[in-house]
Amino acid sequence: EAGVAQSPRYKIIEKRQSVAFWCNPISGHATLYWYQQILGQGPKLLIQFQNNGVVDDSQLPKDRFSAERLKGVDSTLKIQPAKLEDSAVYLCASTHDGTSPYEQYFGPGTRLTVT
Amino acid sequence: KQEVTQIPAALSVPEGENLVLNCSFTDSAIYNLQWFRQDPGKGLTSLLLIQSSQREQTSGRLNASLDKSSGRSTLYIAASQPGDSATYLCAVIGTAGNKLTFGGGTRVLVKP
Numbered sequence: 728e729a730g731v732a733q734s735p736r737y738k739i740i741e742k743r744q745s746v747a748f749w750c751n752p753i754s755g756h757a758t759l760y761w762y763q764q765i766l767g768q769g770p771k772l773l774i775q776f777q778n779n780g781v782v783d784d785s786q787l788p789k790d791r792f793s794a795e796r797l798k799g800v801d802s803t804l805k806i807q808p809a810k811l812e813d814s815a816v817y818l819c820a821s822t823h824d825g826t827s828p829y830e831q832y833f834g835p836g837t838r839l840t841v842t
Numbered sequence: 843k844q845e846v847t848q849i850p851a852a853l854s855v856p857e858g859e860n861l862v863l864n865c866s867f868t869d870s871a872i873y874n875l876q877w878f879r880q881d882p883g884k885g886l887t888s889l890l891l892i893q894s895s896q897r898e899q900t901s902g903r904l905n906a907s908l909d910k911s912s913g914r915s916t917l918y919i920a921a922s923q924p925g926d927s928a929t930y931l932c933a934v935i936g937t938a939g940n941k942l943t944f945g946g947g948t949r950v951l952v953k954p
Contacts (some may be wrong), residue, residue: 769931769944783941822887829935830876831942833886
């Protein structure tokens with residue numbers, strides 16, 4: 728079974744530029760998550776989708792971050808414009824909701840550096 | 843609001859010693875608790891998941907216990923090896939939904 732795929736793996740941009748990350752969850756997983764992990768900290772949830780609907784985006788900085796999951800499969804997270812404090816690893820995870828206990832499977836992450 | 847704490851933030855042990863990693867959480871109304879391993883520059887690998895009705899889970903040299911009433915979990919790694927060097931994260935899912943709240947992690951170094 729293929730795992731969660733993410734691209735790109737690394738990205739370096741200047742502040743005020745825009746950037747987009749892509750995630751393809753494990754086949755059949757209805758719920759998809761985006762997390763932000765700042766160096767030395769645990770991941771923080773940005774947004775949670777179930778199929779193509781948003782379940783929780785309470786910690787997403789909506790003035791600059793946006794995310795979509797149009798067909799209920801893969802997802803894109805965008806930052807526009809980027810700030811220095813957005814430098815972090817962006818992790819995507821997915822869950823099969825049909826069975827407990829909601830174990831989350833993570834992708835390799837995208838490391839973003841904003842200069 | 844759920845808060846998850848991991849102490850210590852960093853730990854160094856000689857090869858062969860047993861590792862004890864601690865995790866505490868403020869709200870005992872959890873659905874499950876998950877322990878992850880993260881290698882530098884990599885994503886998270888799930889090690890063990892304990893459901894709220896369980897008290898422990900074991901996988902090879904790893905054993906995780908859960909005491910929901912006191913808001914604590916402990917990950918034991920027996921006979922540590924240099925390959926165990928990584929950051930270990932614990933995370934809980936509250937009963938209100940399947941959102942993971944993470945601790946800050948414990949960075950482990952096992953010296954040969």
